Amino acid sequence: MLNEFKEFIARGNVIDLAVGVIIGAAFSKIVDSVVNDLVMPIVGAITGGGFDFSDYFVALSANVTAPTLAAAREQGAVFAYGSFITVLINFVILAWIIFLMIKVVNRARASMEKEKAPEPATPPPQDILLLSEIRDLLKQRA
Missing domain, CATH: 1.20.5 (Single alpha-helices involved in coiled-coils or other helix-helix interfaces)
Incomplete structure (x- = not known):
């Protein structure tokens, strides 16, 4: 093992x-x-x-009267939706920033790959091709 x-x-x-x-x-x-x-x-x-909703909550028991979430939790059960909203907003901002960063990295990679890739050879003009054929035919006859 x-x-x-x-x-x-x-x-x-x-x-x-x-x-x-x-x-x-x-x-x-x-x-x-x-x-x-x-x-x-x-x-x-x-x-x-800013977007700090961390002290937003709904009291689930009648004896909760505190204005802050920490104090309300000491008094009884609370539905703390504000922290979730703050985390959700931070996540959306974070995801957007990561998206932008990855977009920049992908553009940099694409430009580096373009620099590395050799340009395809352009075919010679038609008159050069005809002259090359004539030259080859003359070589064969000689």
Whole structure:
């Protein structure tokens, strides 16, 4: 069983997956920073306060009277829909940013592939082809 585990770990795709997870975690921090530090302040300035719905909730018991979600949870059961709305909005912004980043990367790849690809040879003009045929015929007769 230990040998099977060693063989499993030594496979390239497992190591590639581990590297992908590590890179993904680091990339996640970068994207979170872009959203929280660059995009959300601009959105907040435009909308006059941002999209923080985290304290929006509906009390499920009569004795909940607190104005904040944390205090309301201490008093009883609450339906905390505001956190979900905030996470959903952040996800949509995050997905849009990732879409734009991938679009830029794909354009860069396409332009690099165009530079690498050799241009197809254009066929010679008709008069050059005729002259080449005449030359070949003269060589055959001589």
